[in-house]
Amino acid sequence: MTNFRHQPGPPKRILILGAGGHGRVVLDILLQSAHHQVVGFLDNNPNIHGRRVDGIPVLGAIDDLAHVAHQGDVTGVIVAIGDNGVRRGLAREVDATGIDLINAIHPSATLAHNAMLGRNVVVAAGVVVCAHCQIGDSVILNTGCIIDHQTMIGEGTHICPGVRIAGRVTVEPGTFIGIGATIIPKITLGCECIVGAGAVVIDDVPPMATVIGVPAHQIKLASASEDEVAMLLPAHV
Ligand SMILES: CC(C)(COP(=O)(O)OP(=O)(O)OC[C@H]1O[C@@H](n2cnc3c(N)ncnc32)[C@H](O)[C@@H]1OP(=O)(O)O)[C@@H](O)C(=O)NCCC(=O)NCCS
Known part of the structure; x- marks a missing residue:
């Protein structure tokens, strides 16, 4: 666990896994951060592949992660799926690929200086x-x-x-x-x-x-x- 403060450095290039309602909330949070550049969504609904959700392209299915991440020079991923078990399982799979799991923290959130956050955490x-x-x-x-x-x-x-x-x-x-x-x-x-x-x-x-x-x-x-x-x-x- 770490505290919530962003590390200095260039903005990370981010993929969001899940383009449903929660994915849109996570996108909105990340768009308000200078530390993240969202390059696309991955979602298992084939009907939205190649389309845009809130202006961001859906680049393929979640199984395509390794390929899309390599092609798009992706440096961070966040799993934006509401189901607790699915989100947790997918996060562990992403972890195994070696790609960073990032947090999405809305600028209006208030976190104590000594609060500790894990990874793949959403703070709305x-x-x-x-x-x-x-x-x-x-x-x-x-x-x-x-x-x-x-x-x-x-x-x-x-x-x-x-x-x-x-x-x-x-x-x-x-x-x-x-x-x-x-x-x-x-x-x-x-x-x-x-x-x-x-x-x-x-x-x-x-x-x-x-x-x-x-x-x-x-x-x-x-x-x-x-x-x-x-x-x-x-x-x-
Ligand atoms: C508690 C909850 C999960 C139960 O869902 P469920 O297991 O499908 O249960 P049911 O809908 O069959 O309801 C069972 C009984 O509990 C009652 N009940 C359900 N949720 C209730 C609640 N939150 N408060 C009071 N009574 C509730 C139902 O009226 C029903 O009563 P009855 O047996 O007298 O007819 C669900 O109703 C709930 O509150 N979900 C929260 C959803 C939420 O907050 N979503 C936000 C997403 S960001």
Whole structure:
């Protein structure tokens, strides 16, 4: 993990993987940065190959990454796919190619000087990340969410717009927190759990559970053996 500040040097030439709604949000963030030059999208929808999305060409399928990156002198990639599992898996594949995974941080976001970010992280407009937070790889901090002090956000999670997470919360990998939800201090959200839109979470949430309401209560628990859950748990968040 590093802090969020950009390294000096020439702008990176960037490919965005995924030209859907989230890809467009990521493009908008990168266009506001002097540090990045977006050269194109890759997307698995063949109907948009050769076309432009928000003025940027769709250069091929995601499987074409190595070839397109070589041809276009690409120096950085960001995976802009909303599905947590797909985003996380693709980011690991990109990593294996040796191409840099970059972060997209909107200029209006406020990050504490000692906040730590992984790679392939999206920090959208108006986000606030407070002191001593740790944000894992492939996390989406969506529009206007607040992450208070000493909170840890695990790999491949999506924190939706307007979510408020209090201090010292642990969000394990793969979690989805729906729009406008609130999490009180020191809660642990188990890996791959889902918090419904507008929920107020006042108790720990087990791995792979879905909780909704005020206060939040469990409505679902995905079936998984203890072994499978253990495989999802991180060595660290
Ligand atoms: C929690 C959620 C994931 C549940 O989805 P689901 O597993 O498909 O569940 P269902 O739609 O079958 O709903 C199950 C029950 O919970 C209720 N429910 C669903 N979401 C709810 C919510 N956020 N708050 C309160 N009740 C909710 C439904 O009305 C339904 O009630 P019923 O059994 O009495 O009819 C989903 O409703 C949700 O809140 N998603 C958040 C989406 C979001 O924030 N998107 C932002 C993208 S940037």
